Amino acid sequence: MSPSAPSGGDPAVSVQLRSGVYADSVKLMQVSRRIGARDGVWAVLVAMATPLNLELAVGMGLAPDGESSPEQLLIAVRAEDDDALAAALADVDAALAERERSTGTADAVPHRTVGAGLDDLSHETPALAIVSVPGAYAAAEAADAIAAGRSVLVFSDGVPVEQEVALKRAAHQAGVLVMGPDCGTAIVSGVALGFANVIRPGPVGLVAASGTGAQQVSCLLDMAGVGVSHVLGVGGRDLSEAVGGLATLDALAALDADPATERVLLVSKPPAPSVAAAVTSFAEGLGVPVRSAALSPESPDLTAAVEALLTDLGFDVPVWPSRPGPAEAVVPGAVLKGLYSGGTLADEAMLLASPVLGGIRSNTPLEPGLGFVVDPSAPDLSASGHLVIDFGDDALTVGRAHPMIDPTLRLEAIAGLAASDEPAVLLLDVVLGYGADPDPAGALAPALQAARAQKQLPVVIALIGTESDPQGWSRQADALAAAGAAVFSSNAAATRYALDLLGASA
Amino acid sequence: MTLGNLLSGPPSIVAAGVDVFSDALRAQGAAVSDVDWRPPGFGDPADLAALALDARRAAANRTAVERVLAAGSVLVDVRPAREVIGLADRTLLHSGPPLTWEAASGPMRGALIGACLFEGWAADVEEAEILLSTGAVTLDPCHHHRTVGPMAGVTSPSMWMWCLEDPVGGGQAFCNLNEGLGKVLRMGAFNEEVQARLRWMRDVLGPVLSQAVRGSIDAGNDPLDVKAVLAQMLQMGDEGHNRNRAGSLMTLRELSPLVVATDAPSSDIAAVLRFIGGNEHFFLNLGMPTAKLAMDAARGVPGSTMVTVMARNGTDFGIRTAGTGDRWFTAPANTPVGLFLGDYGPDDANPDIGDSTIMETYGIGGFAMAAAPAIVRFVGGTVPDALATTERMYQLTLTENPAMAIPIMGFRGSPTGIDVLKVARTGWLPQINTGMAGRIAGTGQVGAGLVQPPQQCFEQALAALAEEVRTV
Numbered sequence: 001m002s003p004s005a006p007s008g009g010d011p012a013v014s015v016q017l018r019s020g021v022y023a024d025s026v027k028l029m030q031v032s033r034r035i036g037a038r039d040g041v042w043a044v045l046v047a048m049a050t051p052l053n054l055e056l057a058v059g060m061g062l063a064p065d066g067e068s069s070p071e072q073l074l075i076a077v078r079a080e081d082d083d084a085l086a087a088a089l090a091d092v093d094a095a096l097a098e099r100e101r102s103t104g105t106a107d108a109v110p111h112r113t114v115g116a117g118l119d120d121l122s123h124e125t126p127a128l129a130i131v132s133v134p135g136a137y138a139a140a141e142a143a144d145a146i147a148a149g150r151s152v153l154v155f156s157d158g159v160p161v162e163q164e165v166a167l168k169r170a171a172h173q174a175g176v177l178v179m180g181p182d183c184g185t186a187i188v189s190g191v192a193l194g195f196a197n198v199i200r201p202g203p204v205g206l207v208a209a210s211g212t213g214a215q216q217v218s219c220l221l222d223m224a225g226v227g228v229s230h231v232l233g234v235g236g237r238d239l240s241e242a243v244g245g246l247a248t249l250d251a252l253a254a255l256d257a258d259p260a261t262e263r264v265l266l267v268s269k270p271p272a273p274s275v276a277a278a279v280t281s282f283a284e285g286l287g288v289p290v291r292s293a294a295l296s297p298e299s300p301d302l303t304a305a306v307e308a309l310l311t312d313l314g315f316d317v318p319v320w321p322s323r324p325g326p327a328e329a330v331v332p333g334a335v336l337k338g339l340y341s342g343g344t345l346a347d348e349a350m351l352l353a354s355p356v357l358g359g360i361r362s363n364t365p366l367e368p369g370l371g372f373v374v375d376p377s378a379p380d381l382s383a384s385g386h387l388v389i390d391f392g393d394d395a396l397t398v399g400r401a402h403p404m405i406d407p408t409l410r411l412e413a414i415a416g417l418a419a420s421d422e423p424a425v426l427l428l429d430v431v432l433g434y435g436a437d438p439d440p441a442g443a444l445a446p447a448l449q450a451a452r453a454q455k456q457l458p459v460v461i462a463l464i465g466t467e468s469d470p471q472g473w474s475r476q477a478d479a480l481a482a483a484g485a486a487v488f489s490s491n492a493a494a495t496r497y498a499l500d501l502l503g504a505s506a
Numbered sequence: 507m508t509l510g511n512l513l514s515g516p517p518s519i520v521a522a523g524v525d526v527f528s529d530a531l532r533a534q535g536a537a538v539s540d541v542d543w544r545p546p547g548f549g550d551p552a553d554l555a556a557l558a559l560d561a562r563r564a565a566a567n568r569t570a571v572e573r574v575l576a577a578g579s580v581l582v583d584v585r586p587a588r589e590v591i592g593l594a595d596r597t598l599l600h601s602g603p604p605l606t607w608e609a610a611s612g613p614m615r616g617a618l619i620g621a622c623l624f625e626g627w628a629a630d631v632e633e634a635e636i637l638l639s640t641g642a643v644t645l646d647p648c649h650h651h652r653t654v655g656p657m658a659g660v661t662s663p664s665m666w667m668w669c670l671e672d673p674v675g676g677g678q679a680f681c682n683l684n685e686g687l688g689k690v691l692r693m694g695a696f697n698e699e700v701q702a703r704l705r706w707m708r709d710v711l712g713p714v715l716s717q718a719v720r721g722s723i724d725a726g727n728d729p730l731d732v733k734a735v736l737a738q739m740l741q742m743g744d745e746g747h748n749r750n751r752a753g754s755l756m757t758l759r760e761l762s763p764l765v766v767a768t769d770a771p772s773s774d775i776a777a778v779l780r781f782i783g784g785n786e787h788f789f790l791n792l793g794m795p796t797a798k799l800a801m802d803a804a805r806g807v808p809g810s811t812m813v814t815v816m817a818r819n820g821t822d823f824g825i826r827t828a829g830t831g832d833r834w835f836t837a838p839a840n841t842p843v844g845l846f847l848g849d850y851g852p853d854d855a856n857p858d859i860g861d862s863t864i865m866e867t868y869g870i871g872g873f874a875m876a877a878a879p880a881i882v883r884f885v886g887g888t889v890p891d892a893l894a895t896t897e898r899m900y901q902l903t904l905t906e907n908p909a910m911a912i913p914i915m916g917f918r919g920s921p922t923g924i925d926v927l928k929v930a931r932t933g934w935l936p937q938i939n940t941g942m943a944g945r946i947a948g949t950g951q952v953g954a955g956l957v958q959p960p961q962q963c964f965e966q967a968l969a970a971l972a973e974e975v976r977t978v
Contacts, residue, residue: 129522
């Protein structure tokens with residue numbers, strides 16, 4: 001060590017050369033930066049005494065005296081006074097002595113895309129992507145899954161139909177399935193995705209363009225002791241002219257190839273006729289028998305379709321579980337007020353009731369002329385006449401959760417009906433299962449009791465679920481029955497009971 | 507149709523979006539991994555969807571990146587730029603996208619002035635400035651001549667160039683010879699020290715290397731496989747951009763016997779070997795044209811969203827993609843963050859400069875940060891930071907380059923083929939390791955550090971690629 005004395009007065013300077021000390025240039029630059037950041041330090045150079053560094057030192061006015069060699073460590077500091085200099089030099093020694101403690105392990109880098117997430121999975125592992133990002137961004141995530149040779153469930157709504165078509169074409173080419181967009185329900189090898197019930201394994205595969213329709217059908221199959229192999233949702237638009245059943249055909253083919261599937265049931269809202277014909281013709285070419293439970297005026301009843309399938313399979317049709325309501329007088333002039341959370345269940349109710357009651361007004365009407373607008377800020381259903389509302393319709397879920405999760409809007413509507421003078425029969429659905437309200441009766445039963453205390457208001461409930469669901473069908477049914485409701489496991493049966501109460505019969 | 511085994515057993519789930527589904531799946535005991543999805547860093551949603559759904563994209567990107575992986579690189583010659591690329595008198599090449607004298611930064615101006623002095627076009631700085639400001643000297647990007655140049659990248663007709671060939675695709679690429687560190691032309695210095703070195707390189711280094719390289723090939727030996735050197739140096743702590751120590755030493759090992767076999771005076775041979783051995787970045791000017799050969803092989807693949815060039819001229823950062831041909835997408839360059847030589851500080855640093863980002867474009871440099879943990883300390887980072895950087899880059903790129911294996915990543919190939927769409931979707935920009943030039947002409951190098959491209963380059967490229975999708 002050959003320290004030169006600080007050069008007296010202001011500023012204080014120290015230029016040292018040390019032998020036998022080596023540190024790499026990065027370490028030394030870090031030390032220089034640390035010392036340079038100290039208060040009262042004006043200039044610093046901590047570096048091996050190479051010609052380049054000596055030149056820098058000369059430029060800074062901190063050249064060492066006498067001979068030096070590149071193996072020596074140059075420590076040159078100019079500070080505002082002796083105290084600052086001494087502290088800086090002490091800190092140089094401390095910085096040089098410090099050891100990095102980090103280990104060679106990367107902090108986990110999160111996957112930002114579906115593609116990156118799927119990269120880590122072995123190709124032998126069955127895998128499925130679920131996309132519930134905003135609809136404008138869903139296509140890219142879904143396309144990642146297709147490119148990786150994986151099927152994808154797109155829960156997102158608001159995906160443009162041309163993007164849906166492009167995704168489904170690409171999926172077909174890749175031999176995978178796009179479930180959705182706007183697909184809320186699926187069960188794959190017993191794994192329930194989105195809004196789905198706990199259904200026993202069984203021989204029936206469902207292809208569903210309708211979420212609550214698939215839930216109704218699968219729950220009845222469970223109650224009949226049959227169960228499902230898979231429930232493949234395809235999205236509500238799949239059987240439209242624009243999409244042409246692209247995913248339905250692929251799902252049918254996949255179930256045809258699946259050894260666990262002996263029968264297939266196709267569940268949907270009314271399909272485009274040309275698409276329905278194409279699907280029928282395709283299904284006829286498959287080995288597995290396919291039965292359609294597509295709703296239409298001619299086949300308005302999902303329960304009947306399940307019963308026909310049970311007969312196909314050689315099973316007895318059970319007595320579907322129910323809880324009778326209290327004996328109630330028919331109110332003369334009463335109207336049907338159907339307040340639904342499931343769109344397909346609302347459609348089924350209207351298809352069953354319309355031939356008996358005539359036109360039923362709705363926010364999702366069977367005919368355009370029967371439209372009824374619900375104000376989501378103040379749902380007033382007191383307009384006279386028969387009415388069926390789908391509270392799960394997109395216009396009523398903007399900025400709030402689906403009514404299967406958040407009952408607020410429907411409870412407000414029930415309170416409004418209780419306060420109106422019009423005599424009515426109230427028809428409701430309650431959907432259980434994963435994703436749904438953990439205790440729907442907890443809020444609904446008191447609301448029904450309050451309404452029925454206000455006026456004579458018979459209540460009929462289609463309770464869609466199974467005993468194995470987290471909420472338990474019987475527990476919910478008992479709670480709702482105790483509030484004065486008649487409870488059915490079949491929406492068709494519930495609708496017919498409501499019609500009976502109205503003095504009409506289907 | 508078996509949906510890729512989907513129905514064969516309970517599927518593993520990869521979920522992007524709301525958590526409630528994942529929670530319900532976990533309650534069932536399903537295997538769920540959540541994607542840390544967030545809205546794209548930039549880009550019109552319709553553009554992103556159009557590109558994501560472009561039926562050509564997957565095949566086009568595969569074609570582009572396979573060409574990158576397949577390209578080789580051998581050293582076939584060393585010749586003056588005048589002969590190699592027909593560089594005309596009073597023409598200078600520079601790094602990055604096109605540039606005017608008016609827009610040029612300090613170090614770029616310094617290098618251009620220095621080249622005018624070196625070529626004897628001007629007797630002094632004032633004369634050189636007049637030539638350059640009046641358009642008497644033509645400026646053209648290196649990239650327009652199958653050439654790359656580190657930092658200012660200024661290449662004049664008398665400078666000797668490495669001539670590399672891709673034996674697979676037959677492409678050629680060129681780069682001048684590295685001057686070393688400190689006060690050097692590429693960092694914007696142009697004083698007599700710089701001029702003297704450039705003259706020596708012209709009169710001694712270039713001819714000796716030329717004779718060495720050609721003599722060996724003429725004697726029937728295989729040309730130097732530069733790609734193999736690049737692959738080896740990644741095993742030895744280099745990342746090929748900011749750290750070229752092992753590569754430079756291996757190059758010295760390969761060239762030494764050839765240099766000694768020339769008929770040059772022993773004093774020249776000694777000087778040449780001392781010069782190469784004393785320059786830790788000597789290999790950079792061989793690595794860069796190797797990467798350029800690979801990226802040029804992927805030029806012009808319609809429908810591909812892969813980046814083929816990232817380059818900076820000290821003022822602007824420019825990129826090109828395989829799907830948009832030779833069009834540049836440019837934006838003002840960022841200034842690197844890092845460590846400084848002597849008492850230079852952040853105020854002394856010029857904005858990002860140089861064609862050396864061809865290394866990151868090729869998937870090494872900052873992308874292979876994990877191979878060179880020493881580099882990450884330039885910004886006070888740690889070894890885990892280096893690994894995490896490379897991990898992030900895998901999510902921006904199309905594939906892994908098996909030829910460029912990174913030991914600490916379990917010999918995973920380097921992340922290769924930057925995808926504009928993935929850059930947008932992840933919101934992560936490419937990571938670049940770089941040297942820093944002083945912002946005042948004549949200063950030279952002031953430090954080294956890390957930098958990222960301006961996002962606007964990728965925004966423009968994304969919009970242009972989407973526009974192209976709509977016209978097919």
